[in-house]
Amino acid sequence: MGKALHDKRSEMDRRYLRRALELARLGAGLTLPNPRVGAVLVHGSTIIGEGYHRRAGGPHAEVEAVAEAKKRGHEVAGATLYVTLEPCSTQGRTPPCTGLILREKIARVVFAATDPNPVHAGAAMRLLGAGGVEVSNGILAEEATALNRDFNWWIVRKRPWVVGKIALSLDGRITTPAGDDRWLTSPEARRVAHELRWEADAILVGAETARQDNPRLTVRLPGRRGKVQPWRVVTTRSGSLPRTLHLFTDRYRDRTLVFQGRPLTEIVAALGELGVSHLLIEGGGRILTEAFASGLVNEVTFFIAPAVMGTAPRALEELERPIRLREVSYAEVGGDILCRGVV
Numbered sequence: 001m002g003k004a005l006h007d008k009r010s011e012m013d014r015r016y017l018r019r020a021l022e023l024a025r026l027g028a029g030l031t032l033p034n035p036r037v038g039a040v041l042v043h044g045s046t047i048i049g050e051g052y053h054r055r056a057g058g059p060h061a062e063v064e065a066v067a068e069a070k071k072r073g074h075e076v077a078g079a080t081l082y083v084t085l086e087p088c089s090t091q092g093r094t095p096p097c098t099g100l101i102l103r104e105k106i107a108r109v110v111f112a113a114t115d116p117n118p119v120h121a122g123a124a125m126r127l128l129g130a131g132g133v134e135v136s137n138g139i140l141a142e143e144a145t146a147l148n149r150d151f152n153w154w155i156v157r158k159r160p161w162v163v164g165k166i167a168l169s170l171d172g173r174i175t176t177p178a179g180d181d182r183w184l185t186s187p188e189a190r191r192v193a194h195e196l197r198w199e200a201d202a203i204l205v206g207a208e209t210a211r212q213d214n215p216r217l218t219v220r221l222p223g224r225r226g227k228v229q230p231w232r233v234v235t236t237r238s239g240s241l242p243r244t245l246h247l248f249t250d251r252y253r254d255r256t257l258v259f260q261g262r263p264l265t266e267i268v269a270a271l272g273e274l275g276v277s278h279l280l281i282e283g284g285g286r287i288l289t290e291a292f293a294s295g296l297v298n299e300v301t302f303f304i305a306p307a308v309m310g311t312a313p314r315a316l317e318e319l320e321r322p323i324r325l326r327e328v329s330y331a332e333v334g335g336d337i338l339c340r341g342v343v
């Protein structure tokens with residue numbers, strides 16, 4: 001292939017993979033513990049089918065893209081399939097996508113990230129290559145890998161990716177003074193907090209937060225549907241939790257789990273075994289401290305309100321070792337600062 005042709009092809013590969021990444025993002029929060037995956041099927045320079053993985057147990061992105069192309073009367077044989085993640089090669093809840101690709105005589109497959117799942121990793125390259133399909137990979141791999149941090153972590157360790165979230169004042173306090181009925185953070189920040197819940201399949205709080213705040217820990221995003229209510233997890237030593245709390249009485253009461261007298265490390269491991277791949281810890285301060293001290297937190301999301309509260313408790317107690325972040329981002333949300341980073 002000449003250089004000009006080669007450059008044109010890589011430019012097209014990137015363009016269609018970018019579209020596949022956009023599609024994959026539509027599945028955010030809905031596919032867990034499966035990965036977010038998007039696919040685009042192209043014949044010549046025409047997109048003939050698109051798809052994304054919409055929910056765990058549902059059709060894979062590749063299947064959706066092929067089905068859409070056929071529904072629209074397009075010839076699939078000879079097409080190029082762009083997919084954000086290496087196609088699966090084993091029978092899971094659905095048949096392997098490598099089989100579909102071979103059966104449909106797709107000529108070329110371009111995928112971004114390799115599947116870290118040990119039963120798949122690299123297998124599609126071999127199977128498809130042996131079947132005469134041209135395979136390219138690694139383009140936009142970093143972006144595609146970042147899209148599935150939680151899945152990538154969980155699938156090899158069977159422990160959830162843990163996000164530590166808290167709202168705090170400039171003096172590091174997490175409550176407003178007694179009698180002050182205003183929230184610590186803005187409505188916009190609280191909306192983002194619901195976005196964080198949308199991404200999770202479990203939300204954990206300490207018993208004191210459950211007792212003081214009586215939280216619902218539900219995902220409330222007007223106009224957004226299809227999310228399975230995440231598990232609501234409370235950790236307690238005393239076991240003293242009023243049965244009148246929303247967590248025990250509302251319509252999601254079957255989604256509430258209480259762990260009594262179990263170290264956080266054990267709780268996180270148990271949740272992983274249950275299929276939880278993305279755990280959001282929403283405080284309070286003592287639970288968050290324990291999560292940091294036990295090395296359990298993978299990602300940090302702090303909302304910092306421009307106020308000095310002077311209240312107790314603090315967002316964090318003493319830690320033996322400091323926690324430093326990388327891939328840090330800052331954003332202003334309704335007058336508060338949202339600081340995120342990976343531990």
Ligand SMILES: NC(=O)c1ccc[n+]([C@@H]2O[C@H](COP(=O)([O-])OP(=O)(O)OC[C@H]3O[C@@H](n4cnc5c(N)ncnc54)[C@H](OP(=O)(O)O)[C@@H]3O)[C@@H](O)[C@H]2O)c1
Nearest residue numbers: 166167174206207208209235236237238283284285286287
């Ligand atoms: N600003 C924010 O983002 C935010 C978020 C959450 C909460 N809050 C506020 O924070 C306050 C509560 O925070 P907090 O630091 O006092 O308490 P917390 O972290 O919510 O809960 C502490 C409780 O968790 C249980 N616990 C702690 N370590 C444990 C362990 N190793 N194993 C099992 N259970 C354990 C104990 O429950 P038992 O006492 O039952 O044994 C302990 O009293 C509330 O006022 C709430 O409003 C603020």
